[in-house]
Amino acid sequence: MPEIRVTPLGAGQDVGRSCILVSISGKNVMLDCGMHMGYNDDRRFPDFSYITQSGRLTDFLDCVIISHFHLDHCGALPYFSEMVGYDGPIYMTHPTQAICPILLEDYRKIAVDKKGEANFFTSQMIKDCMKKVVAVHLHQTVQVDDELEIKAYYAGHVLGAAMFQIKVGSESVVYTGDYNMTPDRHLGAAWIDKCRPNLLITESTYATTIRDSKRCRERDFLKKVHETVERGGKVLIPVFALGRAQELCILLETFWERMNLKVPIYFSTGLTEKANHYYKLFITWTNQKIRKTFVQRNMFEFKHIKAFDRTFADNPGPMVVFATPGMLHAGQSLQIFRKWAGNEKNMVIMPGYCVQGTVGHKILSGQRKLEMEGRQVLEVKMQVEYMSFSAHADAKGIMQLVGQAEPESVLLVHGEAKKMEFLRQKIEQEFRVSCYMPANGETVTLPTSPSIPVGISLGLLKREMVQGLLPEAKKPRLLHGTLVMKDSSFRLVSSEQALKELGLAEHQLRFTCRVHLQDTRKEQETALRVYSHLKSTLKDHCVQHLPDGSVTVESILIQAAAHSEDPGTKVLLVSWTYQDEELGSFLTALLKNGLPQAPS
């Protein structure tokens, strides 16, 4: 039985590190290879030892597909390819290929800086890993090998994010990665055609949420920044190298322009130029508005946002600084935070999730006295704000995508169990398809029905036509024939032709069934009652009562006999040929309901 097997090693009922193994028609694909930033030991990577118990990874896996550049989707890739030893192809879109190494490098630097870790992948490993990448275009069908093909669809979420269709023969799986069904300031909405996959694996981060208006959040953010700089305060926005930072930059740049503000905005680590470069290069991946205005003005060439110098943090007066890393756990952003934390006029805005142990997590959870190195206590007087700008589809968006793709079944990943359960029920009710939500390490197996082309004989078709039934495109029709499987081909022919072709003799096969009736009368009388009942019920059929007492309806033969043990019961022996299978079943059911009371 052909089947599709899905085993999440990560993202099964969690949002930690996406890594999903899919086996489809004997081909094995790994979807995403993410890391968990909440751990600083081996637990940060998926446990790859479960991929194959024997043999080499490169022989087992046909390819790895990366949906987008966020570290929870690609962070373990250099470890997997350069340290665990996978040497096969890795597929991702062109922007992901360009931006992925920047984020990996950014994270490597933070990890090595902060922890002084030696057993971490190196810059060279990131580069060697990226050399194994095969970049794909949107909607381009890429042949991984003779049988396996993949195709990328636009996913929104971040620049270059894609959903992937994986196809082997007639079987297919769509993996959404993270996606957004509503356009934002620089990206469009996710889109997929009605590809009707056997399985849709979708993220479900906001499985139960209908997101509040994006405009409101943006207005709030701008208001807070504006108020702070107006009163002479400094605003720190810790961000990761690329992604959300660009969205916020556009937001501030536009606002500064509109309000004619002069307060300086800085971006640390020289990433603005890099971001510019990539957003220019991949302008086709942005939304329509950005593409349209690009000719007059490139949205990513910021007039108000300048490169940060380390000495600027001590400058007097208001300013806004974007600094890495995003969780305030090391480096530049932490240093600026330490300098500014003591002044209540200042503000820090955390635009994303922070893992436990980081200063970002501490201040977001309301801690205001932080123990720093050397038992110094840092009192946080500055304002702390959390502003979510993550671009995931909400419950409505997920349902919309399921409706668009029309899958045979759905599998939820990248979400919390409770919320998934709610969405699972909703999907099953609304779309009448099975919906799964495996935990990490659990395998979901889906039997599939491969579509096999079958030829039909002209003779058989003509016979159908003679019966006056003209074919209709949208109406399925039942057609009887004999399926001949010969030389790897399938043909449907009339049974006579099949017998002739295969040189076989015909055998008569009869199906039999016993029906027990409560009737104290003699067998002949019971048979007569059966005859009368059937005669009145089956007006279009030829019902006969034969001299030997048996009753026939077409090829169906009914005989009444006494029960060996119970004289009050009669046994009806019903038999029929396969041609009258339907009628036989109907009659049996009818007789099982009993006979009408005889008029007294």
Added chain:
Amino acid sequence: MDPECSKLLPALCAVLADPRQLVADDTCLEKLLDWFKTVMETESSLHLLQDHPCLMELLSHVLKTQDVSPRVLSFVLRLVGIFAAQEDCFQYLQGELLLGLFGETGALSWTAWNMPSVRSGWIQGLCSLAHHPSALHFLADSGAVDTIFALQGDPSLFVASAASQLLVHILALAMQGGASGSPISEAAAWPICAQKIVNHVEESLHSKATPQVTQALNVLTTTFGRCHSPWTGVLWGRLSPPVACLFERDPIPAVHSLMDLLLSVARSHVLNFAACGLWEMLAQTLSRLSPTQAGPLALGTLKLQHCPQELRTQAFGVLLQPLACILKATTQAPGPPGLLDGTAGSSLTVDALLSSKSACVGLLCQTLAHLEELQMLPQCPCPWPQVPLLGATVTILRLCDGSVDPSSSMGGRLCGTLGGCVRVQRAALDFLGTLSQGTSPLELVLEVFAVLLKTLESPESSPTVLKKAFQATLRWLQNSHKTPNCSDLSPDALLFLGELFPILQKRLCSPCWEVRDSALEFLTHLIRHWGGQADFREALHSSEVPTLARQLLQDPESYVRASAVGTAGQLSSRGLQATSASPENPLAQQGLLMDLMHILSTDSEGFPRRAVLRVFTEWLRDGHADVIRDTEWFVATVLQAVSRDLDWEVRMQGLELAQVFLIQAMGQPSLHCPYTVGLPEATSPRPHPEFLQTLCRLPLFEFAFCALLDCDRPVAQKACDLLLFLRDKTTHCSGPQEAGDSPNSASVEAVLQRWREGEQGQPLGDLEPEAMLAILRSLDLEGLQGKLAKSSDHVEKSPQSLLQDMLATVGILEENEADCY
């Protein structure tokens, strides 16, 4: 447990027991368990429980109500296991609690048992607990072992695997207790728990259901891998007959697990293999399996320390078969000696190669990888059939590039199957590189060079194939030395280079950055190895390669720019600069120095800037002409650029360069830079006061001093090491009068004050050497070094921080939690 954590623990236990409270980050509970494990390593768990009644309250609450979330349930099961690992604490908990959690009426009956995390917690809890004889009795009496048997077939891979591991753990524990007296030669006399497990394994081996057989085999494989006591011999004696019976089934069930078991048993030190019939079993298996299945077993067999020669030959034959088939199918008779000549060709292998493209590709890739691994092992078979293997590998590459003229119908089909197959090409190139270690006849070496050239030249070659072709080429060039001077290139290699450079030229202009980068990396290696050899220099000079490499300093891709910096640095070090035919032309060299300086101060990405510093440091160490022309200017300019850099690794490398300068300038040959010994500067130290002036003027001291406060720990650490070195050297050299009052103590104090306040980036102003020495003496560099040696997050990572964070997140909006990245 430290008092601060003790204070926080009750509140945390209350939060965990409260089903309305969400534990915000699922990593927290993991870290909490890590912490408890650490505490238990040094403290008595019984005392801990007695001193912290909140812990018992939490456990009892969970036992009674089970209304907490599955993740807290799982946590509690694991926590109890950690506590009960100590026997006295186990006794303390044994009554209601342990049975209530791990017994049949415990976790198994909870609704949350459906969650794999709870089942996993149950197993891990038991695994921690099973460390003493009392635990064994508990496991036997509570029915837990039967549950573990059932969990071996759990739908979750993690749970199933953990269950098997736990069985092995229990078996080993039971036998460890039982084996304290005389060795138990009869399995019937084993402890009850052990007997139960062995009976279950035996029963499973007889099962008709493959999953059950697989589970039993996995348990045995782990047992023989972990346990090396004499009882394992008894175990194998009992279970080898049912294992042998598995081979009689058709098809053989759980082949991979079976192979793993045989190899695991064969690696055991305690078994008498000859007596237990293992070799026969291995031989039988090798002959029965398909070539693809037998490959890993053959490799595993060849890796065994003690293995009969006959079996080794058979195993090696399995690995050689596919390549023998390739040779046979493509060699014109009478050809050179093939592989396995004289033995009957395996029809199974031929079938596998011809059955389908994926089967053929899979078998060849696996075989090539196995042979590559084997050649590098000490157990590599001897004699190694270098010539036919090389012939076969070259043939495979030719089948891939379509240049083989097939001599048989099979050859023709292989041509069709392998033509343009990137996977096989990559595997073959990897193996080809490894084969360079052996000795090969000249004509075959020439064939290797020819096929490498063809691959490097072919427009069809993918970037990954090209990278591997470059790597293989480098290995062949390194190993093809036939001249008396081993480091020189052979004449054939030189001829090859003549053809290679034009191809390299093309590859340096490739539209793919991966190809340009691999080509540059390859070129850098070439220059490093043979840059001093006249013939090589001539061949290189007669090509456009140096010019093109130099042009790539402006490549749009930063990886390529960084590699180009490395190449240009090597070229220049060897006097092979691009723009002039005369190596003595100083202008061209100066041009490169300025180009690199420009990259260092303007490139938007870190890789090229870091590459420049690597080159500069090497130049400084090696006494590069441009650097020694005006070393002070060079160091000052570099440090100025580096001090502004936002990439901490650049700043750290700047300190590395400063250290090399210091060592050289002080005439101290260092272990790190052996080349300085031979340099005139290194052997003639400057007069001390003048040298100190230089340090102030550069300003190297200021750079290192400011870096002490760098926001990135490794930079501060490096700066601290550098200043300690400087202080030690200057103290040693300076007279007692210099240690006294300095004339400008006020300015020194001002500097130190600013430093203590953590102000960074403020210039120190004109500093006199005496002031510098005074500052050096006043800094507690040892103390700072100690602080910096800890990871920068040791405060945040502390258990106190964890407990505070967990408590602080209570009541925080759930929204934050889901909003991941």
